[in-house]
Amino acid sequence: MADAGDRMEGLAAHDWASEAGKRWLAQLDRFESMIEPIGKALLDQAAYSASETVVDVGCGGGWTTRQIAGAVGNTGFVLGLDISPDLVGTAQERARRAGLANIRFERGDAATAMPKEAPFDRLFSRFGSMFFPEPYPAFANLRRMLRDGGRLDISVWAPIAENPWQREVMAVIKRHIDLPAPLPRAPGPFALGEQDYVIDLLQSAGFSDIKFDAWTGDQRVGGPGSNSESAASFVLDGMQIGDLVRASGSEVHEAIYLSLVQLFDRNRDDDGVCMGAKAWLVSARS
Numbered sequence: 645m646a647d648a649g650d651r652m653e654g655l656a657a658h659d660w661a662s663e664a665g666k667r668w669l670a671q672l673d674r675f676e677s678m679i680e681p682i683g684k685a686l687l688d689q690a691a692y693s694a695s696e697t698v699v700d701v702g703c704g705g706g707w708t709t710r711q712i713a714g715a716v717g718n719t720g721f722v723l724g725l726d727i728s729p730d731l732v733g734t735a736q737e738r739a740r741r742a743g744l745a746n747i748r749f750e751r752g753d754a755a756t757a758m759p760k761e762a763p764f765d766r767l768f769s770r771f772g773s774m775f776f777p778e779p780y781p782a783f784a785n786l787r788r789m790l791r792d793g794g795r796l797d798i799s800v801w802a803p804i805a806e807n808p809w810q811r812e813v814m815a816v817i818k819r820h821i822d823l824p825a826p827l828p829r830a831p832g833p834f835a836l837g838e839q840d841y842v843i844d845l846l847q848s849a850g851f852s853d854i855k856f857d858a859w860t861g862d863q864r865v866g867g868p869g870s871n872s873e874s875a876a877s878f879v880l881d882g883m884q885i886g887d888l889v890r891a892s893g894s895e896v897h898e899a900i901y902l903s904l905v906q907l908f909d910r911n912r913d914d915d916g917v918c919m920g921a922k923a924w925l926v927s928a929r930s
C-alpha cells in the first residue's frame with residue numbers, strides 16, 4: 645500500500661487562489677450541475693426581493709450570483725467575491741454574456757476583504773465558507789459585510805459520515821493508499837458539518853436567530869448523465885484527492901480508477917451515477 649501521509653498537508657491546504665480554483669474551473673459545468681439542486685433550495689430559502697443588495701461569498705463561476713442578480717432586479721445589486729482569479733474571470737465573462745448590469749465580481753479573500761458596496765442587505769454562499777484557515781475572524785468579517793439586521797444564507801456539507809457520495813469514494817481510495825484520518829474541523833468541504841460548531845462560529849461573530857434546514861438528496865457524481873467511467877475520471881481529475889492518487893504512481897492510480905468504476909456501477913440509475921448526500925442550509929441575522 646502506498647504511504648501518502650507526508651503529502652496530507654498539501655491536501656488539507658485547499659489552495660483555491662491557485663490550483664484548487666483552476667481544478668474547479670476545468671470541471672465547472674460538472675460541479676455546478678452536481679450542486680444545482682442545493683443551490684436552488686438555498687435560493688428558495690433566501691427568497692430575495694427586488695432592490696436588495698447581496699454579497700455571494702466564494703461565488704466560483706458565478707451561477708448563483710447570476711440567479712441572485714435576476715431575483716433582485718435592476719434596482720438591486722449583487723457582488724460575487726472569490727479568492728480565485730481564474731474563477732472570477734470566468735464569472736465576469738458569463739455575466740457579461742448574460743447581459744446582466746446589476747452584478748460585479750471581485751477577487752478577494754472573504755476572511756479580510758471589505759467590498760466597497762458593503763454593508764449589504766444579504767449574504768449568500770453555496771459551499772464557499774468552509775475553507776477559512778481561521779474561521780472565527782473570517783466569520784466576524786462576513787458579519788461586518790452585512791448591515792445591522794441583514795441576513796445570511798449559506799449551505800455547508802453535513803458530516804462526511806452522512807455523505808455516502810464522498811464517504812464511499814474515500815473508503816475505496818483508502819483501500820489502496822494509507823491516508824491519515826482528516827483533522828476534525830480542518831478547512832475543507834466537511835469543516836462545518838457539526839451544528840454546534842457552526843452555531844458557536846456564528847454567535848461569536850455576532851449573528852443571532854440561527855436556523856438549520858437539512859437538505860438530503862442525490863449527488864450525481866460527475867454530473868447528470870455520467871457513466872461509471874466518466875464519474876471515476878471526474879473524481880480523479882476534478883477532486884483534490886486525485887493529486888494524492890496521481891502521486892502514488894500509475895499502477896495505484898489504475899487500481900483506484902477500476903475500484904471507483906466498480907463502486908459507481910453499484911450506484912447507477914437511468915440518469916447516471918447517483919449517491920446519497922446531505923447538506924445544511926443555514927440562515928442567521930446580523
Ligand SMILES: C[S@@+](CC[C@H](N)C(=O)[O-])C[C@H]1O[C@@H](n2cnc3c(N)ncnc32)[C@H](O)[C@@H]1O
Binds near residue numbers: 706770773
Ligand atoms: C466549492 S466551491 C463553490 C463555488 C460556488 N459557490 C458554487 O457553488 O458554484 C468554493 C469556492 O469558494 C472560494 N473560496 C475559498 N476560500 C475563499 C476565501 N477565503 N475567500 C473567497 N473565496 C473563497 C473558492 O475559490 C471556490 O470558488
